[in-house]
Amino acid sequence: MANAELIENKKSVPFEFNNVAKNYDLATFLSQGYQKDLQLSASRMNLNGNEYIADLCCGTGKSTEACLNVLPNGKILGIDNSKEMLEVANKKFQNKNVTFSQADVMELDYPDETFDAIFMAYGIRNMPDYEKCLINLKRMLKPNGVIAFHEYSLNDNFFSQLYWKILGYSVIIPISTLLSGSSKIYKYLVQSVLGFPSPNKFVELLEKVGFQKSKRLPMPSWRRPILHTFIAYK
Ligand SMILES: C[S@@+](CC[C@H](N)C(=O)[O-])C[C@H]1O[C@@H](n2cnc3c(N)ncnc32)[C@H](O)[C@@H]1O
Numbered sequence: 526m527a528n529a530e531l532i533e534n535k536k537s538v539p540f541e542f543n544n545v546a547k548n549y550d551l552a553t554f555l556s557q558g559y560q561k562d563l564q565l566s567a568s569r570m571n572l573n574g575n576e577y578i579a580d581l582c583c584g585t586g587k588s589t590e591a592c593l594n595v596l597p598n599g600k601i602l603g604i605d606n607s608k609e610m611l612e613v614a615n616k617k618f619q620n621k622n623v624t625f626s627q628a629d630v631m632e633l634d635y636p637d638e639t640f641d642a643i644f645m646a647y648g649i650r651n652m653p654d655y656e657k658c659l660i661n662l663k664r665m666l667k668p669n670g671v672i673a674f675h676e677y678s679l680n681d682n683f684f685s686q687l688y689w690k691i692l693g694y695s696v697i698i699p700i701s702t703l704l705s706g707s708s709k710i711y712k713y714l715v716q717s718v719l720g721f722p723s724p725n726k727f728v729e730l731l732e733k734v735g736f737q738k739s740k741r742l743p744m745p746s747w748r749r750p751i752l753h754t755f756i757a758y759k
Pocket residue numbers: 535536538539540542563581582583584585586587588604605606607610628629630631645646647648651652
């Protein structure tokens with residue numbers, strides 16, 4: 526499936542991730558600060574450490590690891606719709622408090638108020654309907670529960686857009702394609718970020734669906750103009 530078709534049919538995105546699953550961790554290892562930034566976003570949830578959290582679009586478990594580090598006595602349910610990404614994740618965690626499930630995040634039907642917290646790293650951008658997804662996530666979150674998104678979102682200015690395009694087309698696509706042997710998902714990455722709401726617009730959307738005290742926090746690195754943690758409460 527070509528990159529433009531993936532944008533039109535985001536439900537197919539997890540199946541494209543199957544093609545890069547084996548080398549995904551290598552690509553992120555070479556992406557300087559990837560794990561550190563995930564850890565910062567997880568810590569921004571300010572959890573007690575004993576909560577039940579859903580790590581949505583958990584992939585190979587990089588975000589799950591970040592959640593585990595802030596949840597020494599908690600439980601984590603990692604959910605992803607790529608069988609092969611989950612296979613990599615499953616091998617990493619012998620911890621009985623971490624479980625994984627294959628499902629489409631757009632279709633989750635856990636009971637109301639199931640989770641104390643929800644973490645979603647590089648996930649919401651892949652949803653075909655952001656608003657519909659957010660409404661369902663809010664339903665599954667307990668009252669006062671926290672939700673955190675770790676996501677590329679370009680500041681509303683020419684510099685951020687240009688910075689992302691240069692980074693995307695001259696670094697991310699060539700290097701990741703070399704490592705994984707497949708360019709589609711990385712071309713999709715660059716395009717989908719260009720189509721994702723700016724930080725202010727995404728905060729507005731969180732408030733529109735009824736989340737409270739929504740805020741965006743930047744990364745303290747070279748990703749500052751392009752990558753953010755979004756925190757909100759039910
Ligand atoms: C960029 S990876 C992020 C993985 C992980 N959260 C991390 O931080 O490394 C995005 C993941 O989202 C998953 N994904 C995309 N759309 C999905 C959907 N509708 N339902 C479930 N998983 C989805 C993909 O399969 C992929 O593993």
